[in-house]
Amino acid sequence: xxxxxxxxxxxxxxxxxxxxxxxxxxxxxxxxxxxxxxxxxxxxxxxxxxxxxxxxxxxxxxxxxxxxxxxxxxxxxxxxxxxxxxxxxxxxxxxxxxxxxxxxxxxxxxxxxxxxxxxxxxxxxxxxxxxxxxxxxxxxxxxxxxxxxxxxxxxxxxxxxxxxxxxxxxxxxxxxxxxxxxxxxxxxxxxxxxxxxxxxxxxxxxxxxxxxxxxxxxxxxxxxxxxxxxxxxxxxxxxxxxxxxxxxxxxxxxxxxxxxxxxxxxxxxxxxxxxxxxxxxxxxxxxxxxxxxxxxxxxxxxxxxxxxxxxxxxxxxxxxxxx
Amino acid sequence: xxxxxxxxxxxxxxxxxxxxxxxxxxxxxxxxxxxxxxxxxxxxxxxxxxxxxxxxxxxxxxxxxxxxxxxxxxxxxxxxxxxxxxxxxxxxxxxxxxxxxxxxxxxxxxxxxxxxxxxxxxxxxxxxxxxxxxxxxxxxxxxxxxxxxxxxxxxxxxxxxxxxxxxxxxxxxxxxxxxxxxxxxxxxxxxxxxxxxxxxxxxxxxxxxxxxxxxxxxxxxxxxxxxxxxxxxxxxxxxxxxxxxxxxxxxxxxxxxxxxxxxxxxxxxxxxxxxxxxxxxxxxxxxxxxxxxxxxxxxxxxxxxxxxxxxxxxxxxxxxxxxxxxxxxxxxxxxxxxxxxxxxxxxxxxxxxxxxxxxxxxxxxxxxxxxxxxxxxxxx
Numbered sequence: 001x002x003x004x005x006x007x008x009x010x011x012x013x014x015x016x017x018x019x020x021x022x023x024x025x026x027x028x029x030x031x032x033x034x035x036x037x038x039x040x041x042x043x044x045x046x047x048x049x050x051x052x053x054x055x056x057x058x059x060x061x062x063x064x065x066x067x068x069x070x071x072x073x074x075x076x077x078x079x080x081x082x083x084x085x086x087x088x089x090x091x092x093x094x095x096x097x098x099x100x101x102x103x104x105x106x107x108x109x110x111x112x113x114x115x116x117x118x119x120x121x122x123x124x125x126x127x128x129x130x131x132x133x134x135x136x137x138x139x140x141x142x143x144x145x146x147x148x149x150x151x152x153x154x155x156x157x158x159x160x161x162x163x164x165x166x167x168x169x170x171x172x173x174x175x176x177x178x179x180x181x182x183x184x185x186x187x188x189x190x191x192x193x194x195x196x197x198x199x200x201x202x203x204x205x206x207x208x209x210x211x212x213x214x215x216x217x218x219x220x221x222x223x224x225x226x227x228x229x230x231x232x233x234x235x236x237x238x239x240x241x242x243x244x245x246x247x248x249x250x251x252x253x254x255x256x257x258x259x260x261x262x263x264x265x266x267x268x269x270x271x272x273x274x275x276x277x278x279x280x281x282x283x284x285x286x287x288x289x290x291x292x293x294x295x296x297x298x299x300x301x302x303x304x305x306x307x308x309x310x311x312x313x314x315x316x317x318x319x320x321x322x323x
Numbered sequence: 324x325x326x327x328x329x330x331x332x333x334x335x336x337x338x339x340x341x342x343x344x345x346x347x348x349x350x351x352x353x354x355x356x357x358x359x360x361x362x363x364x365x366x367x368x369x370x371x372x373x374x375x376x377x378x379x380x381x382x383x384x385x386x387x388x389x390x391x392x393x394x395x396x397x398x399x400x401x402x403x404x405x406x407x408x409x410x411x412x413x414x415x416x417x418x419x420x421x422x423x424x425x426x427x428x429x430x431x432x433x434x435x436x437x438x439x440x441x442x443x444x445x446x447x448x449x450x451x452x453x454x455x456x457x458x459x460x461x462x463x464x465x466x467x468x469x470x471x472x473x474x475x476x477x478x479x480x481x482x483x484x485x486x487x488x489x490x491x492x493x494x495x496x497x498x499x500x501x502x503x504x505x506x507x508x509x510x511x512x513x514x515x516x517x518x519x520x521x522x523x524x525x526x527x528x529x530x531x532x533x534x535x536x537x538x539x540x541x542x543x544x545x546x547x548x549x550x551x552x553x554x555x556x557x558x559x560x561x562x563x564x565x566x567x568x569x570x571x572x573x574x575x576x577x578x579x580x581x582x583x584x585x586x587x588x589x590x591x592x593x594x595x596x597x598x599x600x601x602x603x604x605x606x607x608x609x610x611x612x613x614x615x616x617x618x619x620x621x622x623x624x625x626x627x628x629x630x631x632x633x634x635x636x637x638x639x640x641x642x643x644x645x646x647x648x649x650x651x652x653x654x655x656x657x658x659x660x661x662x663x664x665x666x667x668x669x670x671x672x673x674x675x676x677x678x679x680x681x682x683x684x685x686x687x688x689x690x691x692x693x694x695x696x697x698x699x700x701x702x703x
Binding site: 029030032033034036037038039070071072074075078079080081082083084085086087088091156157159160161162163164165166167199215254257258260261262265266269281282285287293296297300318321322 | 337338339340341342343345369370371372373374375377378379381382383384420422427428429430431432457460464471476477478479496497499532533534535536538539540541543546547590595598599
């Protein structure tokens with residue numbers, strides 16, 4: 001850990017030179033500390049395990065994607081005047097890089113997967129219009145026949161309707177599948193498409209679906225859709241060893257612990273200790289509604305991390321750690 | 324460390340990074356006794372960090388690894404603009420970092436959108452600012468998206484015009500230059516729309532998509548942003564007397580002198596309201612009857628036409644909006660009622676509107692006043 005004086009010098013020197021070599025030791029510390037055994041799920045490592053190679057690969061990706069391309073280092077210096085918040089900012093940047101790592105072709109995969117889902121499920125239907133395939137709800141055929149409304153407003157408005165569809169869980173494969181990719185699972189993809197069409201009340205074509213997926217789910221960085229949905233879903237039920245599962249649930253819990261605030265942790269600890277919402281509110285000097293909101297946020301964060309495991313497993317493990 | 328926080332499990336200080344947590348195991352830790360003391364004090368208060376610390380201690384060291392040869396060291400990232408500390412040029416569009424006593428070591432990056440030259444930073448007028456966020460994927464219709472090349476920061480960001488607040492000049496830390504003319508024009512358009520109370524930001528302002536539903540996950544993001552900026556706004560706004568008319572401030576002053584024998588029974592709703600009043604500069608919508616009883620206990624007159632009565636009506640509006648449209652963003656900052664209504668109205672199209680709000684506020688205020696007028700009974 002560097003001193004306040006060393007931090008001030010580092011900040012000044014980096015701003016003057018923009019030379020990442022000044023930060024090599026620091027980056028090494030952040031990556032090494034974050035990926036100590038048991039700290040981050042192995043599913044997020046290249047090859048499904050954390051070792052020298054996967055750490056180096058993660059460091060490389062983080063540097064390229066976040067520290068160089070997005071200039072996260074400059075931002076981290078701007079938002080911190082002492083080493084503690086600066087390290088926190090870089091640690092968060094690294095974690096979020098791992099959670100969101102994906103290639104630029106993933107949106108196309110998601111569009112293809114959405115097409116497949118809409119072809120297979122009865123609640124969706126397709127209309128060939130002007131040489132292109134447009135998608136919508138099958139109920140519209142009875143209502144509008146062969147000429148339903150197609151989307152003719154702006155992309156901005158379409159994306160706004162997509163956001164209005166609500167929250168959707170992005171899962172990740174567990175270690176059994178050996179992939180780190182975040183995935184919008186089939187049932188969540190179906191739920192999203194239904195909500196989207198309900199909100200638009202108009203047919204949407206593939207280019208617009210691509211826009212929606214790219215912008216609603218993180219400009220193509222946050223979601224992968226691959227052809228392994230069913231394999232991933234089934235993988236958790238079969239031959240997974242209990243040891244691996246326990247270790248991965250623990251790692252998810254440790255990661256969740258990094259994502260939540262001190263107040264959220266305290267709310268969770270008290271809730272799992274059997275206190276009522278009113279008792280928690282009183283003890284922490286906050287409104288009952290705030291307690292409710294904090295629990296919702298913890299639950300959402302747990303869902304995002306859970307992957308093959310249940311949200312409850314993760315939360316119980318966090319409670320164990322807090323106790 | 325306060326006794327109250329020690330019991331509650333909530334720390335007074337911000338949580339340390341993993342790196343800071345790890346210093347206690349470093350060989351050089353003897354040289355860092357001050358940091359160690361602060362860390363130990365934090366660990367005594369914070370269940371989350373005790374757990375993080377335990378995990379860190381239990382985890383074996385990582386295998387060493389070497390950086391790939393393609394690491395972009397020795398090459399400038401992109402042209403970082405010259406940054407000059409100059410707090411005398413706080414005109415519209417200036418970018419600064421600001422500090423807060425409540426968040427040591429952290430900085431909020433803001434764009435100045437209002438203020439005037441002042442002589443005394445503490446007692447003269449505050450500066451109105453809007454925060455900058457780098458989490459651009461959550462941009463809404465009131466977030467102005469700015470490319471790295473369009474401002475003197477060198478990274479893409481969004482200007483959260485909806486999350487504006489006031490600060491004192493003493494909070495200013497670094498000056499980072501300004502937003503460049505093309506983006507500044509867009510920012511001006513959006514800011515004017517906010518000032519006029521428009522329902523939506525102008526189409527050509529380069530903002531994100533509108534928020535159309537309370538289900539939109541961006542509302543939770545905005546709530547977190549409000550939480551993150553609150554400590555940069557509230558304490559210093561208090562210093563510049565922005566909250567001078569606040570009912571909460573008055574109740575807190577009275578509550579400080581309450582006799583032990585008059586304390587509401589522990590666990591009662593009145594005691595909860597009192598704890599909120601004492602603990603913070605703002606409170607969430609309290610039970611109307613309990614607030615009335617507390618007001619009676621503190622001997623405050625909230626009748627119509629009194630300053631405290633006016634403050635009750637104003638704050639009741641903010642509380643009720645906040646409760647109904649959680650998160651209603653700026654409501655919790657003790658901000659002016661017009662601002663709260665404006666923000667909620669923009670966020671939730673088709674929300675109940677002023678008439679229903681006025682009815683709810685009137686009913687709530689009536690409940691408080693009725694309870695305040697009831698004869699006091701001694702605590703058991």
